[in-house]
Structure formats: structure tokens, C-alpha cells
Amino acid sequence: MSWNRASVIGAGLIKMGELFNQSYEQMARGAFDAACASVDNGFDRSSIDAVFVATQRGTLWGQEGIGGNTVPSAIGLNGVACTRIENACPSGSDAFRVGAMAVASGVYDTVLVIGVEKMRDKSAEEGLLARAAGGHPVYTRGESAPVLFAPFATRHMHEFGTTKEMLASVAVKNHHNGTLDPYAHFQYEVTIDQVVDAPAVCSPLGLLDCCPQTDGAAAVILTTPERARDHTDSPVHIAGFGVATDHPYLHEKSSYVGLTATVEASSRAYEMAGVAPGDIDVAEVHDCFTITEILDIEDLGFFEKGKGGIASAEGETSLTGSIPVNPSGGLLAKGHPIGATGIAQLTECWWQLRGQADQRQVAIENGFALQHNVGGRGSGVSVVNILTTND
């Protein structure tokens, strides 16, 4: 039996991109408005008891000490309880989990979970790339984001014969899906050759193996399953979730062909939801780099370890494949506004389960969608949420 003790009644996001003319506050307001407008039977904003806000990098927009008070004021909810959740790339998906637990506890009836990230108020060099100078001054020096994943590509290629073309097939698929998603940052197709021949970013990964730096915001409204019936005839319930951690240094990983945190987090989520990987109809997974999606679809149990590259190349993860992955375009095409990413993925799952995904709608047979993020130093934290339309 699934957990089903909290439900999503509304979800929405703003068009992702380099939103140079929108402030952090304006993006938050846009996402909140979209979520409110999505509630089938209308929504009274004053019914929100608490806000959970996910922002990963306050440092990228000049407010290093950002706390929970920033967002309610910006979205017209001044005075409402608000807490900021920071948990690396899974910040948004973890805020969602915390919001669900807050509702299930009975403390709050209705909560807003909102992810907002301003990535491009700083130049690329002083933005996420500056991560290269963070952490340990010697042992992790130079460890910008692709360094967390590219060593796994090197090793996956070495052990399983995974090719650059197989990695490229992930980018080709997700860019295609992005052209069908009006919210995606990138709206163009790429070819295998374009991906393989793109300039090197962090060998063996090239430019089109990497997600962009994207501004964005997304929001969901959660309430109890009972109250959800008042708002909609087709609520989506939270079937289960899982969080797991792993060691922060790359040199202390037990494997360089998989991410232990993802394996553990998904195992906990499957158990809580009472499902197996084969029951999942659609998945929104963390494809910050092409290799990451290949690791994910193995670590989440969709494919045997080592077979993810071939499965991708053979179209198993396309919109019509055996397990459609990242129909929204994923981080590679939709973008990766870190705190907002998980919420945006959950919004896509919500649309897919309710049959509202237009041209990118996939077949829903069992009524389960999975959302996944992994990140942090050494990819040491992963969150998996499973949504369902089954009561």
C-alpha cells in the first residue's frame, strides 16, 4: 500500500531560461500564481498555513544569508510561516518531502512548496563554475560540477563499453522532449554528431552533455487527501519518498559506475510506496549530465547495471519507450534552476499522471510517476518522490 497521506492539488512553473529581466521575487510570484491557477476548483491563497522554500545558492544572487522570510513577502503571503530547505541539487524535492510530512503530521492543512533559483545574476565564471574553488583547498580544488559525474563516465565506458554516442542519445532525446515543452529553456533538437563533436567541457563530457545554467521557479500546493477532494476530482497523492546520503569525497566512493545515494533513496521510496521499478509509468530523473541519466536509470532499477547506455541508444527511455524518462526535456533541455528543479520535475509528473502533458503525454497504465534528484559534494545526497493517482 502506498503512503498517500498528502496530496498535490496544484502545480505550476514559469518558463525557464536566462531570465535577466526577472528578479528572484518576480520568479517566485510567477510560479506561485501558476500553481494557484492550476487548482481545478479554484483556490483561496489565504488557506496556506506554511511555506517551504527551496533555494540552493543564495550566493548566486547576492543574498548569502537568505532565510525563510524572503518568499512570503514576495508572493503576497507576508506573515505566513516559512522555512528554507537547502539540500544541494535535491533541495526542491526535499522541500516537497518536508512539506508532505508537515501535512501528514496534522500540524498544517495546506502548505506551499516553492523552489526558486537565480543562477544568472552572476556570470558563468563567477556563478556555478566558481564551485571549483570551494570545498577542500587541495583535495577537491578544481571540482566544478561536471567533475562529480565525468569520472563515472570514464569508468562506465571502461567497464561496460558505454560510448560517447550512447551518452549523446540522452541529450538527443531530452532536447527533442524539450521542443514539446513550452516551459523548457532550450527549444531545439540536437543530433548525435552535434553532441559528440561539441567542445570538451570536462572530458569525456562535452558541451551538449551538460545542462545549462538556468533561472527558474516552480511551486506545488499540498494538502490532506481528504481536503484534496474539495479542490479537484483528480488529485495526485504522494505514494512514497526516500532520502539517502553518501560520503562527500569522490575518493571514498564504493563504486564509480553508480551512485549509492540514488540506489538507497529509491529503494526506500519503492518500499514506502509499495511498488517496484516496473510499476513506474514515467520518470523525471536528474540528468544534469548525460552520464547522470544513464547512472540514474540503472540505479533506480529500470535497467540492469551497465545496460543504461544501450537502453538509451535503443530508445527505451523515449516518450514511447518501455519507461519514458524526462518527458519535460529534463535538466539538459528544460534547465536546472537548482532549488526549482525538483518542483518543476514534480509538476511534470503531476501533469503526466493527470493526462495534461499535451504532445509529450506518455501512456499511464499503473498510475505511478517517479521524480529523482542527486547532488551535493560527491553526489552525496539523493531524494526520490513517487506520485500516484491511485487512492
Next chain:
Amino acid sequence: MAELQLTPRELDVGIVAVGAATPVLRLAVGDVNAAWGRGGGRGLLAVCRSDEDTLTLAATAARRALAAVEIGPATIGGLWWGTSRLPFAEGPSWSTLAAALRLGPAVDGAASTGSPHAGVEALLAAADAVRAGRVDTALVVTSDAIRPALGSANEVAAGAGAVALLIGTQGAARLDSVVGISEPLIDRYRGDDESETRDTYDGRLVREEAYLPLAGEVIEALGMHPESRWSVADPDGRLGSALAKKNRLDTTASAPLRASLGDLGAAAPLAGLVAALAGPGPAAALAWGGGRATALAVAVDSAVPGAEEALGDLRSVGSPATYDQVLRARGQLRATGESVEMAIPPGSAMFVRDQREVLGLLGARCVECDLVNVPPSAHPSCPGCGGDKFDLAELPLAGTVQTFVVNQTMPAPFEAPLPLIVIDLSDGSRIQLQGADDGSTLSVGCPVELVLRRYTIERGVPIYGWKALGANQVEASE
């Protein structure tokens, strides 16, 4: 100059082992001249990569001297280091080198600095410490890697390198006697507020009134056998041959090194002596700089351990570099713009906590499950078993590649391509380090050796740590 009687004093200290190191880059003198619109110029200059400096060269040479006789750091009583220019104008230069050599917190010694004469000053201080019974075995390191003033004659003279001697009461060779002289004369110099070393004001003046007469005095006073093999400090590439001709010195061992590496400054006297240490016979060295000339007599009974390898290291061809590459490596050609700062400023508590661990490449070996955890201060709990009892372990400086990447997209002050490598060390422990070259020869499973390098300079503080070099690259570049 007034007439004076110079008398050599006896040293009688043994040379136990020798090691040497040169930096990676080689710059053609002709390329520097061409950049300034001058024609001609022969020979090469050894130049540091941006992650090498006088300290990293000193550490490599010292480690090789110790390896030549398989003497562990525990038996070293003191470290004497001579270099024209320390990494810190004021700061923990000497103690940083001592920690990188794993010499332990109680080690004795000192740094001599301020001119190319500093190398022999360090050697004499160490020899006197051995003679006095203050230490049994002393490690002497002489090294130089100055930043010469742009467009100066010094720019086509300055090389970089290091030579280390292990000395004690006995040895395959003997420091026999020494004699020195000084006059307050200016040759190459650097003001207290200046970052680059200037050339002499008047080369002819230095030649006629300083170098030739002072060097001649000490050479004559030392009274060597005519067949002695001489190492002669040669600041401009011409003075050495003039001195040799005038005093009928055999400099056939040291002159070729001067032509292929440039003036090694504080390391020059010992570098030129390395060839002589490889076989029996009398030898001598002339040190010069800071208004001082010192001549040193050496008697070689049999080949000094490490001498052949050190000669090979001094003769390594390195990697050719263009003038602009050298300017970038020396920090004399910089892009305008902001540079990304470290998350943790040097001098902060984290550096206090883990500097000895990082410099000495220490790990914490779990007494329960034997897993080695790096760095120790970040691991109060063993990632393997959760245990909390550890023994500090000195990690081996060799291993194989588990996996790697080459980062091509780096903000300043980083330079691409930058390899980052997860390494399985030969004792079974694992570590992540930067690569010390462009990573083009790396592959999964290939062997690597670790070398001390300078990771960055921030707020004036050089940050040192170990890097990995593909084993097939080690010989070619060192």
C-alpha cells in the same frame, strides 16, 4: 681593495647522498631576445610551470637524495635550505618545506636567503652543525626559481632548479675546506617592495671590479689541484668562461648545465658539482652573489649515491615553452578580470587544522577495518566501518588511476586543461588529486607518481599539495 690574507678553514664533513630536480618548462634564450627586438642568443633556460616554485623543486630534490640511500626522514636531524627568494617574503617557508618532507615537528635547521650565495651559506651552516655534533645527519637543499624583471638581461640568464645533499660525519665524498670573501657590491638585486629581480646596473663594472677579482681571490686561496673539476656560478653565461680561462679551471662538467638550464642561482654551485660527485677525484665549487664569493673544496672517494640519477635529472630536456607561456606561468602576463577566491581563506582555522596532513600526505588508518581515510581531520568516523580509532599513516607517493577527468572549463585563476584523478595508492588507500600535466597520457589503470606542487597563491599565500603525474611522464618532465 686592500691586501688581505685569505685562509681556508677545514670542514671535513661527509657527503652521504645527492638529489636534483629541474622544473618542467624550457625556454629558448633566442625567443626572449626576439620578443624584445634583439637578435641572437643561445642556450635554454629551465622555467617553472605555474604550479612549481623554489619550494616544490627543493622538496623533489630532497626526496630524491633521501631515496638514493633509503634513509627515512626520522634520521634527519636538521634541514638547511638556501634559496635567493623564499615563497613567503615573511612567513612559514622553511616549516612548510620541512612538513612536505615529513621531517616531523622537532626537526632543527634554518633557511638562508637573500642572494644566490644563500645555497652555500645553507651548506656551511649544516656542515658546522654536523661538526659541532648538533645533528648527526643534515639535509641541505639549495634551490632557486626567481621571477626576473621583464626585458632585463637577467631575463635571459635566470634558470630554475634544485640540488639537495645529505651530509654527515662520514660519506662517499668529503667537504674538505672553504674560503670566502665579501664586499658590499651590487649585482642582481630586488628591492623590498619589488616582485621581480633586477639585473646588474653595469655588467662591465661587475665583471671587472666584483666577480673576477673576488672569485679569483678565493680560488687562489683555496689552492686546488690543477686537475680539480670545478663548478662555477655563472650569473650571465659569460663570466664563468672568463673566470675559468683566467684561473685555468676545468669547468667542462658545469658549463653544459649552465647552457641547458640557465643560472640556477643558489642551486648553481652544487648543480655544477653533481657530475664530479659521480666519480673519484678532487672537485671544487664557486658560489657567488650578494657581494660574496665562496670557494669550496670537495674530495670524492667514490661515487656518491644518487649522483648518476641527479645528473640525469639535471640533463632532462623538459617541455619546450614559448615566451608567452612562460610569462603566464610566472604570473607576469595576466588576464584582466576577477579571479575566483577559495571558499576557505589561507590562514584560516582549516589550514591550521590540516596543513601537516596535506603537506605530508597523511591518512588515518582505521584500527578496526584498515581503511585509510583522507584527510584525517575531516574523518572522525571511518567511512568503512564507522570506527573512531585511527593510526596516522604516511601515504605512498605512487599508485594507479581508478578513474579521471580532464576539466576544460575553468574560471581564473584555474588553468585548463586540468586533470582530476582518483588514485589507488600502492598501499591500497585511495585519494583524489589534481594531475600535474595536461592529462593527455592518462588512462584507467595507468601508473602515476605523486609530486609536490603549488596549487594556487591567494592573498600572497602559496598553497602546496601533491599532484599526480603519469608515470611515463615523470622521466620526461623532471
